[in-house]
Structures are given as C-alpha cells and as structure tokens.
Amino acid sequence: MIRAGRLCRGLGRPRPLPLPAGGSAPRSRQLRTGLPQRRDLFRDLEKEVVKFQKKLKESLPGSDWDPLGTTKGLPPERADVVIVGGGVMGWSVAYWLKALEPRRDALRVVVIEKDPMYSQASTVLSAGGIRQQFSLPENIQMSLYSAFFLRTINEHLGVVNEPPIDIQFNPSGYLFLASENGAAVLEENVHIQRAEGAEVCLLSPAQLKKKYPWINTNDVAVASYGLENEGWFDPWSLLTAFRRKAMSMGVFQCFGEVTSFTISSREIMMPEGELTFSRINYVRVHMPNSLEYQPVECSLVVNAAGPWSQKLAEMAGVGIGPPDTQEGIKLPVEPRKRYIFVWHCPDGPGLDCPMLVDTTQAYFRREGTGGNYLGGLSPPEEEEPDIQDLEVDHNFFQEKIWPHLAHRVPVFKSLKVKSAWAGYYDYNTFDQNAVLGPHPLVENMLFITGFSGHGLQLSPAAGRAVAELILKGKFMTINMEKFSFNRFVSGEQVLERNII
C-alpha cells in the first residue's frame, strides 16, 4: 500500500530542478505562475485503494484471493453448493458431499448458519433418541443405517490427530406401550420392522410386569421393545463431529443469515398449462450485527433450515403464487414448540429404564445415574403453544404430563421438576414426514427438512441420500422417492401409523 502511494506521489509531483553548481545560491523561483499542483495523497486514498483492488482482482479472474483482505467470516463469492442451515442435517449433507465427491476438492460447499451459539437450534434442544420402531420401511431403513453410522462413527467422522468421538450412546432401547385399540397396529408395525431387519420383540403385560416391576400394566394390551440399535445419544457431540470432519475436508462455514435470493425465471408451456420455472443464481448472506452482506453465486441451494425452511422457501418463490396453482403450493413445514422436562425421583426406575413411550404418547427416559428423568409430550393440535419464544409453560407438566406419568409409573407420584427447556420441531403439517429432494419448479433448491421430531436420528442417512441426489442424480443407498415435494402437488400423504 505504501509503495503504491509513493508511486502515485512520484507521478503526480513535478520533478525538482537540479540545483545549480555552487550550492550556496538561493533557490530559483519557479517559472509557473499558478499554485504548485500537489496531489494530496490522503484525500484520494480511498479511491486509489478501491481502484487498486479492482485492478488486482481483474488480473486474477476466478479467484477469491484478495491481497488486502476483507472482513473475516464472509462467505466465498462463488460456491457449488450452498447449504442453508447449520444444524445436524446441513452438516450431514456437507460431510456426505465431501465424502462421496469423485475427487478431492471437486465441490465447493458452504454451510450458512444464522445462530453461532446454536441457542435455538432444534438439533441441540432435542431429546436425542434413536429408534427403529417406525411403520414406514424407508424410515426404518434410514434409522438402521444411522445406527450403523453411529456405531462406526470413528471410521466415518474421525479426524487425524483428534481424540476419538464419543457420542455417549445409551443402548437402552425404546419401549412402546399400546392399549386395546392400538394393539393390532403395534403388532403390524413390529412385523414391518422385523421384515426390514430391526430387532424388536413383543411383550405381554405379564412379561412386562416381570421385566419392569415399576410399570403399572393396567390398561396395556401389548408392548414392543427394541433390542438393538435403539436408545439415545448426545446431539451436540454428533453435530460437532459432523462439523469438525466436514470442515477438515474443506467445507466453508459461515455465520450469517440468508435474506434473499436472486432468481432468474422463465415460462414454459406444459400440457397442464403455463408454468414458471426458476433458478436461484445468488444467495444474499447478511453478516450478523452488521449491515454488510455478500452475494454468493451458486449452482445449488440445500434448504436445511429446519423450522424456518418454509420462510426460506418463500424467498425462492415457493408458495407465493395464486393459491390453486403449482406455484401456490407452500412447503408445509412449520415451527412447533415442544417442551422437555427434567425431574428428579430418587426411587424411580433403575438402570434398566428404557425410553418409554406411553399409550398417551407421553415419553420419558433416564438421564444419567443420579435418579434424574427426562420426558415430554406432544400437545394436541388445538392446544399448540405460541412459537414466538422458547418460554416453558410449567403448568403443562403439572396438568398434562404428570397425571399420565404417575398413572403409568406409580413411583412418579412424588417427583420434583428440576429444569425444563423448549425446542422447535420442523413440523410437517401435511403428513409429519420428511421432505427430501428437489422442488419441481425451483430447479436448484433441494429440501431436507420437515422431519417432525425425528430428524436427529435420521440425519446420517438423510444427508447421504441428498448428497447422492446431488452427485449421482438419484438415490443409491435407500430409495426415498416417496418423500419428494411432488406429494404435496398430488395430495398423496405418506403417513406413519401411530399407536394409540
């Protein structure tokens, strides 16, 4: 910079005349009548710097290298894939893109997360369970693959010269209880699960009582217990493991918020009418706590924003058209607030306590070995709490959860709530299942969202599926065509059969 300034000064100023011999004579008067033209360096400094920067940039086309440096934390100007949302899904996609890319550094991947503290992220506020007791074969396969991934996590996510990853997996299993009405569904589900290779056993009330003497089996008709690959783990460990590995493989991390997209669209006549196809060209990323922003030129955007993915999709023009056209179909994913309570009960179930899901859908599990338990309940549709903040409604525990718990486990009649928190579900209001794959009209936006509460446990498999879709153009490991956006167009629901 200094050198450049000197250069400018050297050019701008007239050369001083050589002194006449003798040296003692006074300096001769200049021949010009006007004021000496002196360029003030500091007046033009800013302009000069910008000019200089521009020149240097032009000399190195296609490179992000900037000799003068810019604000730290800005995303790169160009990327192949921009992943919006740095939760477990986003980082899983980033990791799998890097792991499956055909050669090293073939893809440039950026992950954009708006909350560097992860204070509202669904990933870290979840209960962290993993189970195979679903009714859709795709979900069971995804969960089995995820269990395999978590078991061999050090082979996948181990970084050279870092300590091994410990996700603190508790292999205690899920215990689903079903009443008279739900027994048939439960048995049918177990048949599907066994056909897919999950180890699940059915228990009669008598067996249940023998195995877990602390359960009140009065209105239980049958129970199913997952023997292998089920339990719970630490979500934060998994998230940081994904993040650390992906960053060591060259994924860019950026803390900022996506505020808008630059879209180019064209209209095409289709048999069913004129459709507007569009493409996202630039993602505009705003830096936190500043006015600075950076447009990122990209070829693909992955929408992994979880509860806020509908908002992000609307920025790309999904669901803002007239209501009865294809452009008007919204992404049916909403944030829903769910509470998790931690309570202490010194005489509660012992070390053998599984993740118990009651006939009323209330669930709890053991937390550590000190007599602490953790649980919650999804409220009915008409009593959804306000989603503006993550405040906890303690009456909900007293009025809704505790009666069920005390009925099922009589020792819970005396317990003390120690803490509670709330987190957001990315709740799919259409059929409570994932949305995976591209949007039919916005060609380069891929969804990986809407998991409605079981996203954490399916993240390794779902991330791999989306990465395969990007790199190979189709699903290779598990076929998840069922979860595409097109089902909202055709109105075909992909429902999990829940036990009542």
Add this chain to the structure above:
Amino acid sequence: MAAPRALQECRAFPRLLGARRPYSSAPCPDPLKGGILRYLCNRFYDIEYLVGWCAKLRYRNLRRKNAYYGYTKEIYGDNVAAAYFVLSNRGRVRFQGQETWFCVDWRGKYSSDFLQLRDVPVVAIDLSGSVLNYNGLDNLVKLTALRSLDLSRCPHVDDWTLSRLHVFKDSLEELSLAGCPQVTERGLACLHQLEHLRRLDLSHLPSVPTPGLIQILVEEMLPQCEVVGLAPDSGAQTSRDGREEPGVPSGARRAGEIPA
C-alpha cells in the same frame, strides 16, 4: 546455559514420541505433548494423509479379524464356526460334556479336532485380550447354549457390543468384562436382559466414572447375580456362600471353576 536447555529438550523427546490419549473427549491440553506425529501432521499434508491412511488400514484390519465365517458355518454349522472364529482370534472354547478347553499354543496353532464336534453345543468361550468387536459377535449370536463368556481386556468391546449380548439371555450365566477400556455404565445398563446371569465381573473399568454407585445399581438391576469388582474396596470379596474370592480372577481363571 545452552547445555541444560538441550538436555531438557532431550528429556522431552521420548514424551513427544509416545504420548497418546486414546479414549477421552477432552482436547489435549498442551499441543507439544500430543506427540511428534501430531506436530508433523499440523505442518505437512503428506504426513496427515499418511496417518489418515494408517488409521483406515487399522479399521480394515479390525474388520478382517472380525469377519463373518459364513462359509464354515454353511459346511460345519454354527458351533464349529464359532469355535473356529474364537480359536483364530487366539481365544479358548469348550464344548458341552468336555472337560478340556480347545486352546491355541504360543504360535497361534491349534488342532482341528473340534471339526468333529458338529452337533455339540459350545458352552464356554474365552476371548480375553482379543480384538473382538460388534461385528465379530455375528459369529457367536447363534450359540443358544452358551453359559460362560469371557470378554476381559478386549480393547474394542464397547457399549454397542454389550447391547448385542441380549441374544444369550436364555443361557448365559457368567460374563466377564474386566479391563475393557471402552465399556461404560451406559452399556452395563442393557445387561438387564441377561436374566440367568449368576456372575458378572466388572473389575478395572476405567471408563466408569462412579464405580461404587454403578455397582449398587447393577446389583439392583440383576438381583440374582453376583457382581464382582466395581467397588473400589473390592480387593477380596466374600461371595454369597461365604467363599473368599480374589477381586481380579478373570485372566487367571481356569476351566475347572466354570460350571459345566
């Protein structure tokens, strides 16, 4: 002035070479203590790549050693295949009605007499000190008459492996997990499936944070089982029938002690 400094560095050198912290989630406090490889890895991509490649080879080797003996199983049946797997991992195996164990000698050789015992169930397996992991259990899960299983000092036995022991719930009476560095209380919690367990050896588990409390909880969970070795003062314990027993019997236990 320079000489003592050089001496100091010399002293630090072996520390640089050897230090490894295998199973801890805390980051290394001092980067210099992480070993010379770590130092080189941070500076040279080639070394980093080589180290990563070595780690991959190690995992591959582990997978190979825990491979599924499907071919043997097809020809000789589950019991012989399991025995073959155990012997090739330098373990010991005993069939029903037999007094003697099938062992390997110091060179890792063993007689192939066990191939004759096609329809005799395996009742005891000693895999102490082997590289058994979750995948290796594929070879053992069909043994419905297994009564005694010794997994002491297995570095790759972790909580996932323990969660798979439920397949022996109708027969297993004796289990030793002494000295397994990866076993924690989370894995011990799923031993509640083993209803017939009579004796459980849990001594020297470095990853269990509060051994005294866990011993009480495990005893509560398995009321008819004798739990050995978790509590810190269990140098010599008195079992229920009043017999004195050493706290760490796992490695030196012989065939005679196991109920046939």
